[in-house]
Amino acid sequence: MFARLSGESRYRRFLHPKTELSDRELDGLARLDHWHHEGLIAWSPWPRTPIGVARYVRTEQFDCAEVAVTVADAWQRRGLGKALLLVLRERAERAGIRRFTSLILWSNKAGLRLAHQLGPCRQIRSADGIVELECFCE
Numbered sequence: 001m002f003a004r005l006s007g008e009s010r011y012r013r014f015l016h017p018k019t020e021l022s023d024r025e026l027d028g029l030a031r032l033d034h035w036h037h038e039g040l041i042a043w044s045p046w047p048r049t050p051i052g053v054a055r056y057v058r059t060e061q062f063d064c065a066e067v068a069v070t071v072a073d074a075w076q077r078r079g080l081g082k083a084l085l086l087v088l089r090e091r092a093e094r095a096g097i098r099r100f101t102s103l104i105l106w107s108n109k110a111g112l113r114l115a116h117q118l119g120p121c122r123q124i125r126s127a128d129g130i131v132e133l134e135c136f137c138e
Contacts, residue, residue, distance in 0.1 A: 001041075001050040004072035012108045013070045015130055029055070035095050040084050044075070051075040054084035056092050056100065064134075065092055067100040069114060081114050089118055093137055100135045 002010070002021055010018045021029070032039050035058075042052035051072045056065035067088065071081045092100070100118050104111045106129050115121055118135035125132050 001053055001070070001072065004049070004051070004074070005070065006073045009070070009073055009076075012105055012111060013068065015103060015105060034091075038088065038091050038095070040088055040091075042071075042075075042080055042084055052080045052084050054081075054088045056088060056097065058095075058097065059101065063096060063098040065097045065100055067092075067102050067118070069111075077110070081110075082117050085114060085117055089137060098137050100137075102133050102135070103130055104133065105129055106131055 005013070007017065029039070031037060032055075037055070037057045039053060039055035041050050043049065044051045052070065052075060054067070054069040056067045058065045067085070069081045069085050069088075071084075089100075100115075101124070102115050104115060106112075106126065112131070112133075115133050115135055119138040121133045121135040123131055124134050
């Protein structure tokens with residue numbers, strides 16, 4: 001999935017230039033317990049390849065999780081991010097999560113619009129072109 005992202009998409013996801021994922025990062029992304037840390041993968045039709053991922057990681061506050069969504073460049077602007085996010089929100093709600101936080105570049109208008117699909121959002125802080133949103137499940 002990471003290889004299917006352009007440099008710009010990687011920058012929007014990780015908030016800085018990124019050319020590879022470390023073994024530690026890969027391990028962290030793969031360690032799902034489906035309660036505190038959940039992840040979803042969207043697959044393309046044949047030949048099946050990953051085209052989108054969404055995940056949440058519960059914060060120290062039990063009812064809150066950090067959320068992130070990434071869609072392969074060729075599949076962006078087709079509603080895949082929204083579909084992943086809505087299924088992820090449903091699973092999070094079953095795990096007791098009622099609000100999400102997300103760090104998004106101000107310039108990532110699509111990402112900002114997508115965050116609002118979770119429910120009403122408020123800005124917690126912003127600095128250096130990055131905004132932190134808190135979104136509440138409806």
